[in-house]
Amino acid sequence: MTEQRSSTVDTAPPPGEADPKAVRRAAWAGLIGTTLEQYDFVIYGTASALIFSNLFFPNISPIAGILASFSAYAVGFAARPLGGLFFSRFGDRLGRKWVLVATLLLMGGSTLAIGLLPTFSQVGLLAPVLLVLCRFFQGVGAGAEQAGGATLLTETAHKRTRGRMASLVMTGAALGTALGAIAWILAQMLPHDALMSWGWRLVFGSSLLVTIAALIIRRKLNESPVFEELKEHANEAQAPVAETFKKGRRPFLLAFFMNVGSNAQSYTYQVFMASYLVSSVGVDDSFVPKVLFVGALCGGLAAFGFGALSDVLGRKRVYSTIMGALVLLPVPTFVALNTASPVAITVAIIIGFVLACHGSVGVQMSYFPELFGSRYRYAGVALSREFSAVVGGGIAPLICAGLMALFGGSWVPVAIYMMVIMAISFVASRMAPETLDRDLTDLEAAR
Numbered sequence: 351m352t353e354q355r356s357s358t359v360d361t362a363p364p365p366g367e368a369d370p371k372a373v374r375r376a377a378w379a380g381l382i383g384t385t386l387e388q389y390d391f392v393i394y395g396t397a398s399a400l401i402f403s404n405l406f407f408p409n410i411s412p413i414a415g416i417l418a419s420f421s422a423y424a425v426g427f428a429a430r431p432l433g434g435l436f437f438s439r440f441g442d443r444l445g446r447k448w449v450l451v452a453t454l455l456l457m458g459g460s461t462l463a464i465g466l467l468p469t470f471s472q473v474g475l476l477a478p479v480l481l482v483l484c485r486f487f488q489g490v491g492a493g494a495e496q497a498g499g500a501t502l503l504t505e506t507a508h509k510r511t512r513g514r515m516a517s518l519v520m521t522g523a524a525l526g527t528a529l530g531a532i533a534w535i536l537a538q539m540l541p542h543d544a545l546m547s548w549g550w551r552l553v554f555g556s557s558l559l560v561t562i563a564a565l566i567i568r569r570k571l572n573e574s575p576v577f578e579e580l581k582e583h584a585n586e587a588q589a590p591v592a593e594t595f596k597k598g599r600r601p602f603l604l605a606f607f608m609n610v611g612s613n614a615q616s617y618t619y620q621v622f623m624a625s626y627l628v629s630s631v632g633v634d635d636s637f638v639p640k641v642l643f644v645g646a647l648c649g650g651l652a653a654f655g656f657g658a659l660s661d662v663l664g665r666k667r668v669y670s671t672i673m674g675a676l677v678l679l680p681v682p683t684f685v686a687l688n689t690a691s692p693v694a695i696t697v698a699i700i701i702g703f704v705l706a707c708h709g710s711v712g713v714q715m716s717y718f719p720e721l722f723g724s725r726y727r728y729a730g731v732a733l734s735r736e737f738s739a740v741v742g743g744g745i746a747p748l749i750c751a752g753l754m755a756l757f758g759g760s761w762v763p764v765a766i767y768m769m770v771i772m773a774i775s776f777v778a779s780r781m782a783p784e785t786l787d788r789d790l791t792d793l794e795a796a797r
Contacts, residue, residue, distance in 0.1 A: 373503075373506050373507055373508075373515065375567070376502050376503050376506045376507075376515075377503060377515055377518050378567050379450060379499065379502070379564070379567050379568045380499030380500070380502065380503050380516075380518055380519040380522060381499075381518045381519065381521060381522035381525070382522060382560070382563060382564040382567050382568075383450060383453075383454055383495060383498075383499055383522065383564050383568065384495065384496055384499055384519045384520070384522035384523045384526065385522040385523070385525045385526040385529065385560060385564070386454065386457060386458060386526065386557065386560045386561055386564050387457055387491075387492050387495045387496065387523070387526065388522070388523040388524075388525075388526025388527050388530070389526035389527075389529050389530045389533075389557060389560055390457055390458075390460075390461040390488060390492070390526075390557055391426070391488075391492070391526075391530075392526060392527045392529075392530030392531070392620065392642070393461075393530045393533055393534065393553050393554060393557070394426070394461075394464070394485065394488070394554075395617070395620060395621040395624070395747075396530065396531075396534050396621075396624060396638070396639065396642070397550060397553070398422070398621065398625075398747075400534075400624070400625075400628070400635055400638070401545070401546065401550060402422070402481075403418065404546070405469045405470065405477075405546065405550070406418075406422075406469060406470050406477050406478045406481050407470070407478060408470050408471070418478075421748055422478065422481055422482050422485055424744045424745050424747070424748050425482050425485045425486050425489065426485045426486065426488050426489030426492070426744070427489060427739050427740050427743060427744020427745070428486075428489065428740055428744060429485075429486045429487070429488075429489030429490045429493065430489045430490070430492055430493035430736040430739055430740065430744070431493060431733065431736045431737045431739075431740060432489075432490055432493060433453070433489060433490035433491060433492065433493020433494050433736070434493040434494050434497065434729075434732035434733050434735075434736035434737070435493075435591060435733065436490070436493075436494075437449045437452065437453060437493065437494035437498075437732070438494055438497070438590060438591060438728050438729035438732040438733060439589075439590060439591060439729070440452075449494050449498050449728070450495070450498045450499065450502065450568050451565070451568050451569065452491075453491045453492070453493075453494050453495045453498065454491070454495075454561065454564050454565060454568060455491075455561070455565070456487060456488075456490060456491030457488055457491035457492055457495065457561075458557055458558065458560070458561030458564075459487075459561075460484050460485075460487040460488035460491060461484075461488060461554055461557040462554065462555060462557055462558055462561075463484045463487075464481065464484045464485070464488075464554045465550075465551040465552070465553070465554025465555040465557075466551070466555075467480050467481055467484065468480070493732065493736045494728075494732045494736075496519060496523075496715075496735065497718075497728060497731040497732035497735055497736075498728065498732075499519040499522075499715075500516050500519050500714070500715040500716070500718065500719055500731060501719050501727055501728050501731055503515050503516040503518065503519060503715070503716075504516045504715070504716050504719040504720065504790070505719070505724075505727075505790055509787050509788075509790075510661060510787070511661060512661065512716040512720070513657040513658055513659070513660040513661035513665070513713065513716045514654060514657045514658035514661055515657075515716075516657060516715035516716040516719070517653045517654050517656065517657025517658070517712035517713070517715050517716070518653075518654065518657075518715075519715045520650075520653035520657075520708050520711045520712040520714075520715055521650045521651075521653050521654050521708075521712070523650075523653070523707075523708060523711070524646045524647065524649045524650025524651075524653060524703075524707075524708045525646070525650055526560075527620065527642060527643075527645075527646035527649070527703075527707070528643050528646040528647055528650070529560070530639075530642075531639040531640070531642040531643035531646060532639075532643060533553045533556055534553065534638075534639040535636075535639045535640060535643065537549045537550060537552065537553050538635070538636050538639065590725065590726040590728065590729035591726075591729050591733070593725060593726040593729070594722070594726045594729045594730045594733060597723065597726070598722050598723060598726055598730050601721035601722050601730060601734075602722075602730055602733065602734045603734075604721065604778055604781065604782045605718050605721055605730070605731070605734035605735065605738070606734045606737060606738045606778075607738070607774055607775060607777075607778035608669070608673075608714075608718075608775050608778045608779050608782060609714065609718075609734065609735050609738040609739070609742065609775065610738040610741050610742040610771060610774060610775060611673070611676070611742065611771045611772035611773070611774050611775030611776070612672075612673065612676065612706055612710040612711065612714075612742070612772070612775050613735075613738060613739050613742030613743040613746075614741075614742035614743055614746040614768065614771045614772070615676055615679075615680075615702070615706035615707075615746075615768055615771075615772055616706045616707045616710075616711070616742075616743055617742075617743035617744075617746050617747060618706075618746045618747065618750055618764075618768060619645075619699065619702035619703060619706055619707055620642070620703075620707060621746075621747045622746065622747040622750040622751065622764075623687065623699065623702075624638045624642065625747075625751070626687065626750075626754075626761075627641075627687065627695065630754070630759060630761075631687055631688060631690050631695075632690065633690065633695070637692065641692075641695060641696050641699050642699070644696060644699075644700060645696075645699040645700050645702065645703035645704075645707070646703060646707075646708075648700045648703055648704050649700075649703035649704055649707050649708030649709065650708060652703070652704040652705070652708050652709040652712065653708040653709060653711065653712030654712065655709075655712075656668055656672065656709045656710070656712045656713050657712040657713060657715065657716065660713045660716065660717070660786070661786070664784050664786045665713060665716065665717040665720070665784060665785050665786055666717075666779065666782055666783070666784045666785075667784075668713050669710065669713045669714070669717060669779050669782075670776065670779035670780055670782075672705055672709055672710045672713070673710065673772065673775050673776040673779045674776050675705055676705055676706055676710070676772045676775075676776075677769055677772045677773050677776055678769075679701065679702065679705065679706075679768075679772075680764070680765035680766075680768040680769050680772075681765050681769075682698070683698045683701070683702060683765075684761040684762075684764070684765050686698035687761075688761070714735075717782075717785060718730075718731045718734065718735065719731055719790070720785035720786075720788045720790065721782070721783075721785060724790055724791055727790075742771065749767060750764045750767065753767060
């Protein structure tokens with residue numbers, strides 16, 4: 351009891367000794383905010399696969415319509431590094447909390463705007479232009495969202511619980527995927543004409559509820575103790591982006607390549623395979639949101655489980671094992687999908703969600719912040735993840751659809767692409783250092 355009392359009066363307690371209430375608030379803020387981000391992306395990605403080619407890109411072939419829809423989808427990923435560049439400057443100067451509130455409002459507002467857009471039949475070419483513009487701002491807001499939640503939680507939690515606490519950010523992502531799937535399951539219960547006229551708009555308008563809930567929670571957030579200590583000693587970075595590339599090049603490159611493959615596979619499972627199941631396997635489109643829902647629930651549990659496991663076995667061991675498994679996964683996945691068996695498809699999608707979509711990223715949420723020095727941690731995490739997201743997840747559905755069109759509908763080139771880009775992340779994960787229990791107050795780059 352005496353030791354506990356003395357630790358509470360330290361003027362600069364070490365990170366990890368924060369008020370439990372602050373940890374809980376940070377956990378809820380990270381979980382709810384990422385729920386909104388993923389909800390926005392899932393409802394957009396599902397709409398791209400199922401209906402946007404008809405609403406915004408009509409009068410072209412079905413394959414061309416899907417390619418156009420996925421191209422608009424990729425714009426959001428292209429905008430994410432811009433959001434990371436812009437917001438990370440403030441995250442390392444003004445604090446983590448400020449950015450989490452700003453990005454939340456930008457993402458939620460952009461998603462709501464998509465639900466209000468006129469379609470091609472109403473305004474012609476202006477419709478896809480406005481869609482791409484909304485998607486761009488959605489991506490800008492998302493560009494610093496997960497990095498902010500991961501950094502805040504990692505800096506606030508006790509060092510022995512960083513893995514499982516920071517993984518709640520990805521549990522939120524899984525929850526967002528599940529909610530997005532539920533939204534589309536409900537929407538597809540409508541008559542087809544109602545779905546295509548106003549039903550899809552309700553799906554996008556529903557993001558307003560999640561936005562309000564997340565805003566209420568985030569306004570009550572405490573700043574991370576690591577940033578408070580930096581600010582108290584006037585050590586916060588004035589140019590965190592420049593400092594990242596000057597002092598943190600190695601952790602930046604490691605995080606970039608560690609994420610590029612897992613991000614590509616993540617959005618291949620979440621977006622491209624939804625389209626593949628409908629257009630190539632012949633699965634009823636009402637089945638897709640249901641299997642995504644089950645996959646997301648399992649993925650959310652996996653994110654927390656792998657994060658907690660990394661607190662015991664170490665970040666590197668857990669992460670590199672997942673990367674190695676994902677190198678081998680694409681071929682059996684496509685074999686299972688092409689059986690057209692609902693059970694085989696569900697198992698394949700669940701494994702993809704558990705490893706690629708949420709499990710691997712659940713470990714990233716503590717691993718990546720620990721790689722960077724405290725003065726430029728937010729910038730390092732945001733920039734490495736978002737630049738790799740463009741090369742990985744942003745164009746993965748487009749590349750997969752293009753390979754399918756180029757090779758006569760064969761899934762083999764898609765599987766090869768998934769394996770090659772995943773091998774890059776596996777090699778990078780083997781080169782990365784172990785960061786378990788690292789001192790987060792270190793002002794310099796990771797050792």
